[in-house]
Structures are given as C-alpha cells and as structure tokens.
Amino acid sequence: MKKSTATKTFSISELADELDISTRTIRFYEEKGLISPRRTKGNHRIYTRRDRARLKLILRGKRLGYSLDEISEMIGMADFDIDEEQQLIKALQYGKIKLKEINSRMEELQILKQELLAVQEKVLNRLEDLKKQPAHSAEENRDSSNN
Numbered sequence: 001m002k003k004s005t006a007t008k009t010f011s012i013s014e015l016a017d018e019l020d021i022s023t024r025t026i027r028f029y030e031e032k033g034l035i036s037p038r039r040t041k042g043n044h045r046i047y048t049r050r051d052r053a054r055l056k057l058i059l060r061g062k063r064l065g066y067s068l069d070e071i072s073e074m075i076g077m078a079d080f081d082i083d084e085e086q087q088l089i090k091a092l093q094y095g096k097i098k099l100k101e102i103n104s105r106m107e108e109l110q111i112l113k114q115e116l117l118a119v120q121e122k123v124l125n126r127l128e129d130l131k132k133q134p135a136h137s138a139e140e141n142r143d144s145s146n147n
Contacts, residue, residue: 010047034058070094
C-alpha cells in the first residue's frame, strides 16, 4: 500500500475488507470493465480513491437490484464519452424504472397479504365453530369424514 498526502491507494485485500466483499468479487468487476485499477511493476493491483468510490457505487447498485449492465451505464463505464449530465439522466431513468418495478411488487404483495388475511379469518372462524360444538359432535365429524 502506498500512502501520500496527494493520493491514497489501496490493495485489493484492503478494499475487500473495508467493503466486506471478496477479492474475487473485485476482480470480477474488473473483468467486467466496471473498475480499472493500475498495476505495479510486479503486476499487483493498485486501487485509487476513484476505484474505491466506483466499487461503492457498484455495490449500492447491486443492493438496489440493478444489473451490472445498468450499473455500468449509470456510472459511465459503458460509454466513456458520457458526461456527468448524461450520467445523471441515465441514473434517473433507471431509478424511475426500478421504482415502477418496486411499486408493482408492493401491489402484488398487498394483494397476497389480503388473501392470506382472508384465509386466516376463515380458519379462525372455523376453529371457533369447532370449539362451540359439543365434544361428541367433533368426534362424530371425524368419524364421518373417515368414511
């Protein structure tokens, strides 16, 4: 690790420890072209603050459910000619799409929740009905269902 007041660099293991990911994950993102660390004469990877920031963006994007292609576009790796304004516009576009997906899933989950609550209500009502019946009636019901 090289430290100077102008630029701090990181080893792959330092970044992996800090970000709680494997060194293999970092190498995978490099293979995908999402980060481009410099190399020492001994061919060891050297990561800058910029690489570290990009890794954090990649991890945030993954946590939010974006694909690596989407993340690549949002952080400007897919098109090296993209300027900051275009990058922000892309991020907003993907954000809108992701919010629509989330809202749709939330609606589906609300429907599922209502269906489960309705089933629970029916089960509870049936249990109450069974408790109200005399003990021999419950046995008769069991016997008649076995026939």
